[in-house]
Amino acid sequence: MGRAATGPTPGTAAAEPPPAEPDSVARAICLRLLTQAPRTRFQLAAALDKRGVPREAADRVLMRFTEVGLVDDAAFAAAWVRSRQAVRGMARRALAHELRQRGVDEQVVDEALTALDPEDEWATARGLVARKLPSTRGLDRPARMRRLAGLLERKGYPSGVALQVVREALAGELDCADSG
Numbered sequence: 001m002g003r004a005a006t007g008p009t010p011g012t013a014a015a016e017p018p019p020a021e022p023d024s025v026a027r028a029i030c031l032r033l034l035t036q037a038p039r040t041r042f043q044l045a046a047a048l049d050k051r052g053v054p055r056e057a058a059d060r061v062l063m064r065f066t067e068v069g070l071v072d073d074a075a076f077a078a079a080w081v082r083s084r085q086a087v088r089g090m091a092r093r094a095l096a097h098e099l100r101q102r103g104v105d106e107q108v109v110d111e112a113l114t115a116l117d118p119e120d121e122w123a124t125a126r127g128l129v130a131r132k133l134p135s136t137r138g139l140d141r142p143a144r145m146r147r148l149a150g151l152l153e154r155k156g157y158p159s160g161v162a163l164q165v166v167r168e169a170l171a172g173e174l175d176c177a178d179s180g
């Protein structure tokens with residue numbers, strides 16, 4: 001005669017794991033996210049909130065991570081500015097916008113942007129235009145101006161800077177054609 005399976009036998013544990021301690025869950029989530037990419041405190045807090053970690057546990061873990069240097073918005077902002085300016089050619093305005101979107105405090109944003117040399121910013125704008133200039137050669141001058149200035153404006157350069165850099169590049173192209 002067979003035994004009916006009606007549930008766990010007396011004295012055995014259910015197959016369900018014990019409930020996780022919120023601080024441990026928060027630590028695990030933060031560590032996983034930080035191994036993928038640097039994050040701001042705001043980004044980590046949003047991730048913890050999205051995953052239902054109680055605010056008190058999230059605050060404790062984020063405070064501890066900040067104390068030991070795993071979360072450092074100032075270092076994040078400085079590295080972000082250096083990287084995005086060098087690799088993507090972004091200007092101050094766009095960099096500030098991106099940092100604000102990531103929840104970086106306004107004072108920290110300002111401090112990170114002071115590291116940008118205005119001359120480097122102009123040189124970066126000129127380099128972006130120089131790389132894009134050959135692909136606009138079949139267009140009339142107004143279309144070239146719009147495309148090249150638009151490129152710089154999308155990267156956060158003020159329209160006055162963008163137009164001046166584009167005019168210089170187009171004038172330099174004419175000078176090279178005249179001397180050749």
